[in-house]
Amino acid sequence: MSKESEKIYAEAAKIWNPDRVATFKKFGFEMVMGKRQGSYFEDLDGHKYINMHSNGGVFNLGHRNFEIRQALIDGAELVDAGNHYFPSRYKNELNEKLLAVSPESMKYVFTLNGGGEAIDAAVKFARRATKRQRVVSLSCAFHGGTGIAMQAGNPKLAEFFNMAPNPKFYTHIEYNNLEQLETVLRKNDTAAVLIETIPATAGFPMPVENYHREVQRLAHQYGALYIADEVQTGMMRSGQMWCCCKFGATPDMIVTGKGLSGGYYPMSAVIMNDKAASWMKIDGFAHTSSFNGTELGCIVAAKVLDILKRPTVKQNIDQLTEFFQQNLSKLQQKHREFLLEVRQCGVIMGLKTAHPLGGQALMVALIKNGVWAVMADFDKSVLQFKPNLLMDQATAKKVISRLDKALTEAQQMISTPTL
Ligand SMILES: Cc1ncc(COP(=O)(O)O)c(C=O)c1O
Incomplete structure (x- = not known):
């Protein structure tokens, strides 16, 4: 963690939000956003993440469109x-x-x-x-x-x-x-x-x-x-x-x-x-x-x-929809004991796991693999999965291969007492 991030977190604990700071510390994810563009953002140490939360849709068109x-x-x-x-x-x-x-x-x-x-x-x-x-x-x-x-x-x-x-x-x-x-x-x-x-x-x-x-x-x-x-x-x-x-x-x-x-x-x-x-x-x-x-x-x-309203945007959404449908279904077959269900309507997606905290474990494992996605707060067995609407296929492929790895890691992680 860079000196600058540490300083920001120390100040934030005093004057911003003590509990949030403590929570991020607990998960070892003391993020301060740095550069950002399109589907990606970095922290101040230069770690790069694909944004698969998109702030619930705030970044539907990616960062800094x-x-x-x-x-x-x-x-x-x-x-x-x-x-x-x-x-x-x-x-x-x-x-x-x-x-x-x-x-x-x-x-x-x-x-x-x-x-x-x-x-x-x-x-x-x-x-x-x-x-x-x-x-x-x-x-x-x-x-x-x-x-x-x-x-x-x-x-x-x-x-x-x-x-x-x-x-x-x-x-x-x-x-x-x-x-x-x-x-x-x-x-x-x-x-x-x-x-x-x-x-x-x-x-x-x-x-x-x-x-x-x-x-x-x-x-x-x-x-x-x-x-x-x-x-x-x-x-x-x-x-x-x-x-x-x-x-x-x-x-x-x-x-x-x-x-x-x-x-x-x-x-x-x-x-x-x-x-x-x-x-x-x-x-x-x-x-x-x-x-x-x-x-x-x-x-x-x-x-x-x-x-x-552009036809090319609709085309991209349809392609992303099909891409995630096909690839998430393959991952579900592969990880069927952990990934119980893939919920999808367009690029509104929820990954339902077999463990009550499985969505949270998957969130933590994905962060380690350079993907930012957030569990569903009212049902922590589920991970919300929301790409921006303009995401390119190469980035979507990276998301799938990182998710594959994270699913294995999350399944191992759910038995640890940190969750
Ligand atoms: C479905 C839904 N409705 C309303 C809101 C509230 O929006 P805002 O945070 O901009 O007040 C949210 C925020 O997450 C939401 O997810």
């Missing part, structure tokens, strides 16, 4: 954050682009900065539109650390901060359980059914057939709005712009974030139909935020969408 960087630089020559009170050409351009890649029923876009903030906003919009309060969501979901988003996700996170969700307003159900959903909806007091299309933090369990269509049908039958959290699954990661649409559903609101930033300028958005947007026809000032529709952010996000 040249076109995004240029759009940011050119944009900064022209504008700044702008003023959230006024309309602007850049806001209109981004909103048009987002609506063009969304279901026809979507009519308005409200842009913010973080995914959690956008989830909070979407739930507020649903509560206003339905004049109801209840949110039905998945106990295995993660929607962010803001108030409503945190309470709608796995309740343990809210409980930690003494903010346990009030059962009068929040009901948590199991993923893929439509009976539970209908039982709650029968109370006729639900404002929003909030569903993470494929729950990332639960390790990307795949939906049963027609799940999202049925969620939509039931929500509407009982007067609720369906909000699709596409913060991780959206932006082409499934092979289509929105994963819920790939599954045949048309939600009332789509929430996106992470990748909309291009890895540079925090941006999120609520894309909504007329009903969800009804508050904006009554009092357009009712929900505001200083950085709502930041002009520089709109320029960056518009460039992200331009890139995602």
Whole structure:
């Protein structure tokens, strides 16, 4: 570990986050990011890693994407954050682009900065539109650390901060359980059914057939709005712009974030139909935020969408999808006792192991082999596996050969007391 990394970690333990520092020390992974480009990043000692986490999709277009960087630089020559009170050409351009890649029923876009903030906003919009309060969501979901988003996700996170969700307003159900959903909806007091299309933090369990269509049908039958959290699954990661649409559903609101930033300028958005947007026809000032529709952010996000719409990008995603499908299936055969299941939808992937901490062991083994991927926090038997959408075949091949080695090492490691 370089002197500079050591110094940064020592200071971080004092003024940044003591527990995080202790955790990284425990795993012997005291990372300080250095150079980064495309699928790779380095630490300050020059160790190189392939990024197979992509910060949940923040780096969908890789690190320091040249076109995004240029759009940011050119944009900064022209504008700044702008003023959230006024309309602007850049806001209109981004909103048009987002609506063009969304279901026809979507009519308005409200842009913010973080995914959690956008989830909070979407739930507020649903509560206003339905004049109801209840949110039905998945106990295995993660929607962010803001108030409503945190309470709608796995309740343990809210409980930690003494903010346990009030059962009068929040009901948590199991993923893929439509009976539970209908039982709650029968109370006729639900404002929003909030569903993470494929729950990332639960390790990307795949939906049963027609799940999202049925969620939509039931929500509407009982007067609720369906909000699709596409913060991780959206932006082409499934092979289509929105994963819920790939599954045949048309939600009332789509929430996106992470990748909309291009890895540079925090941006999120609520894309909504007329009903969800009804508050904006009554009092357009009712929900505001200083950085709502930041002009520089709109320029960056518009460039992200331009890139995602290219046929060559779709082609690359399809090739990566097939490559990982074939090669992960081979690895599963080879390591069948440890690698129980490969979950995959496009380049949304979860590697389910046979051990409750197998995903964590695999994460540690991969780091040693120069790959950064993160276990699923709510099910540590699973490793989340998320390449950027532009990854080339040579890098994808390296990922597979390193994973092969790491699977053997992780299986050996799970009996050690350090995990
Ligand atoms: C599915 C999902 N929704 C929402 C969020 C919250 O996004 P943010 O961290 O930008 O607030 C996350 C963050 O990881 C997420 O994974």
